[in-house]
Amino acid sequence: MLETELIPGKLLSQYEAVRRQQHEEITTLLETLGRVDGLPEQEMEQVRDALFHANHPFLMVMIGPFGSGKSSIINALLGEEIMEVGPIPTTDRIVILRRGADVQRTRTGDVETIFHPSPMLENLSLVDTPGLESVFRAHEDVTRRFLHRADVVLLVMLATQVLTASNLTFLQELKAYGKRAIMVVNQVDVLEPDDRERVRDFVLEQSRLHLATDPKIWLVSARQALAAQQQTPRDEIGWDESGFADIEEYIKETLGNLQRLRQKLETPVQICQNATKSALDLIQERQSALDDHRKTLENIEAQITQGEREQHRAVETSLDTIADTWNEAAARGNQAIGEMFQFSRGIGLFFSGLGEIVGIGRLFRRFRGQTRAEEAFEQHKVRETLRRIPKETDQLGPRLEGRDLQDIDDLVDYTRQAVEQLPPSLSSKLIGKIQTPLRYERSFLREIKGPLDDIMREAERFETGHLDRTLRNTLIILALWEILTLCLTLVVAGGAFSGVVPDIGELLLVFGIGLGFVIVGLALVPLRGWFLAKNYEHRLRAHRDDYMDKLRRASNDMIAHGVQLRRDATAPFTRLIESQNELLGELRTDLNAHQQAFIRIQGGLAELAHKD
Numbered sequence: 001m002l003e004t005e006l007i008p009g010k011l012l013s014q015y016e017a018v019r020r021q022q023h024e025e026i027t028t029l030l031e032t033l034g035r036v037d038g039l040p041e042q043e044m045e046q047v048r049d050a051l052f053h054a055n056h057p058f059l060m061v062m063i064g065p066f067g068s069g070k071s072s073i074i075n076a077l078l079g080e081e082i083m084e085v086g087p088i089p090t091t092d093r094i095v096i097l098r099r100g101a102d103v104q105r106t107r108t109g110d111v112e113t114i115f116h117p118s119p120m121l122e123n124l125s126l127v128d129t130p131g132l133e134s135v136f137r138a139h140e141d142v143t144r145r146f147l148h149r150a151d152v153v154l155l156v157m158l159a160t161q162v163l164t165a166s167n168l169t170f171l172q173e174l175k176a177y178g179k180r181a182i183m184v185v186n187q188v189d190v191l192e193p194d195d196r197e198r199v200r201d202f203v204l205e206q207s208r209l210h211l212a213t214d215p216k217i218w219l220v221s222a223r224q225a226l227a228a229q230q231q232t233p234r235d236e237i238g239w240d241e242s243g244f245a246d247i248e249e250y251i252k253e254t255l256g257n258l259q260r261l262r263q264k265l266e267t268p269v270q271i272c273q274n275a276t277k278s279a280l281d282l283i284q285e286r287q288s289a290l291d292d293h294r295k296t297l298e299n300i301e302a303q304i305t306q307g308e309r310e311q312h313r314a315v316e317t318s319l320d321t322i323a324d325t326w327n328e329a330a331a332r333g334n335q336a337i338g339e340m341f342q343f344s345r346g347i348g349l350f351f352s353g354l355g356e357i358v359g360i361g362r363l364f365r366r367f368r369g370q371t372r373a374e375e376a377f378e379q380h381k382v383r384e385t386l387r388r389i390p391k392e393t394d395q396l397g398p399r400l401e402g403r404d405l406q407d408i409d410d411l412v413d414y415t416r417q418a419v420e421q422l423p424p425s426l427s428s429k430l431i432g433k434i435q436t437p438l439r440y441e442r443s444f445l446r447e448i449k450g451p452l453d454d455i456m457r458e459a460e461r462f463e464t465g466h467l468d469r470t471l472r473n474t475l476i477i478l479a480l481w482e483i484l485t486l487c488l489t490l491v492v493a494g495g496a497f498s499g500v501v502p503d504i505g506e507l508l509l510v511f512g513i514g515l516g517f518v519i520v521g522l523a524l525v526p527l528r529g530w531f532l533a534k535n536y537e538h539r540l541r542a543h544r545d546d547y548m549d550k551l552r553r554a555s556n557d558m559i560a561h562g563v564q565l566r567r568d569a570t571a572p573f574t575r576l577i578e579s580q581n582e583l584l585g586e587l588r589t590d591l592n593a594h595q596q597a598f599i600r601i602q603g604g605l606a607e608l609a610h611k612d
Contacts, residue, residue: 099116
């Protein structure tokens with residue numbers, strides 16, 4: 001349990017609130033870091049330790065060269081020889097001393113835990129580490145890997161070998177870790193009092209020179225302290241002369257108040273901030289590498305969009321040509337109808353009408369083979385013009401398909417080259433193959449061929465039949481009109497001048513009126529032809545619009561299919577880059593949020609420090 005009896009209840013409550021916030025934030029940070037590919041397992045392990053660390057006693061870690069007396073100092077603090085001491089490296093693992101009902105030892109990997117009933121371990125765990133600069137290089141690696149757990153580090157050195165070059169180097173590494181270090185000079189009992197002060201001054205001077213700091217310095221003798229502890233009661237004078245009173249005071253007073261609790265929470269914060277920064281640096285590195293591939297992605301999309309625009313332009317060009325052909329057919333048909341109902345052909349049309357009345361016209365049509373409308377339309381090449389439309393339509397599909405397949409092949413080659421340039425960490429995530437489609441759907445224009453042919457047949461068949469019927473009816477009406485006009489003229493003239501010598505002027509007037517009616521009858525023929533031509537043009541344009549609408553829809557569907565094939569062919573690459581970019585963005589946002597959260601936690605810890 002933590003020693004909290006010296007802490008006011010309100011401050012303790014604030015501490016607990018900060019601790020809970022820290023625990024929740026570290027828990028969510030672990031989830032976020034688990035989504036960061038390539039993050040060293042060491043970083044994850046440190047954060048897991050930080051989560052564990054926040055709920056465990058304060059860790060005081062002993063480091064130093066082999067033979068400096070780390071194990072001896074621990075034995076002296078506990079009052080018995082728990083740790084093995086010898087002339088050769090005896091600690092080849094991390095040893096953690098924790099509070100327990102009796103002495104027990106357990107080991108997991110390169111970490112051994114010793115439980116001991118010492119009251120000192122109520123609020124403190126002591127950690128012994130393999131000696132630095134030992135003949136066993138692996139020992140030093142074990143020590144360095146454990147340093148992230150330390151709340152405070154005691155750098156132990158012999159009085160006769162203070163601050164060697166390697167010790168200074170290691171102190172600088174501790175500073176980079178953000179660890180507070182206390183200098184412990186052991187075996188000072190072999191020095192004269194004046195020499196002890198010179199050693200203290202030297203350590204302080206070198207620390208200021210190389211570290212720009214004034215560390216806490218303890219001059220101790222582990223041998224004297226152990227001897228004092230083993231006296232009953234403890235030899236307080238010997239204990240004080242051994243220098244261990246400073247260590248005990250630090251543990252009881254400094255680590256027993258709010259500062260101890262605050263320091264306990266600072267360590268996990270520092271660990272998590274370091275891990276968060278490492279993750280952000282890794283994400284930034286991957287984002288920089290991903291940016292080049294995102295440019296490739298943008299280029300692929302630009303090519304697909306440009307290809308789609310060009311296909312639409314090709315369709316519009318073909319449709320314009322087909323529409324022009326429809327319009328040409330309408331103009332030719334207009335001319336054909338106009339010639340059939342010309343005013344200048346009035347006399348011939350009159351006699352044709354007489355033939356229809358007496359039945360001779362039907363006989364003539366039987367021998368002619370073609371109707372008047374068919375002859376006129378053939379002469380003006382109306383059907384020939386209309387029959388060019390399906391041929392022009394048939395060219396559209398192969399043109400679109402050829403461009404689609406060529407573009408897809410080019411995009412596949414380009415995307416495969418881009419995939420080859422992906423780092424293994426990304427290329428291993430690629431799902432699917434970059435390849436040309438196994439099937440190209442050609443049914444869009446084929447399915448409308450039947451409806452389009454129906455429109456063309458209707459445009460050809462209906463107009464000539466309708467025109468022939470209308471023409472016969474017009475001729476009959478014309479003939480009847482002219483006969484009626486002639487008869488009425490003769491009747492009027494005969495009645496008006498019977499038994500009287502006719503006046504030449506009046507006679508001319510009567511025949512002039514009759515002639516006017518004849519001309520009016522003949523004039524009705526081209527007028528009728530004009531209405532028929534307009535009706536023909538209107539109906540043909542309706543067929544054209546229906547034809548063009550169906551063709552445009554099918555062509556747009558085919559273009560959309562081609563665009564989708566392009567995207568499907570490159571989809572594994574585009575999905576990978578887009579998903580990775582989205583993932584990195586989310587991770588960056590989450591990690592920045594974690595950073596801000598830990599800054600707030602530090603602010604809460606700072607408030608606790610001011611109230612201490």
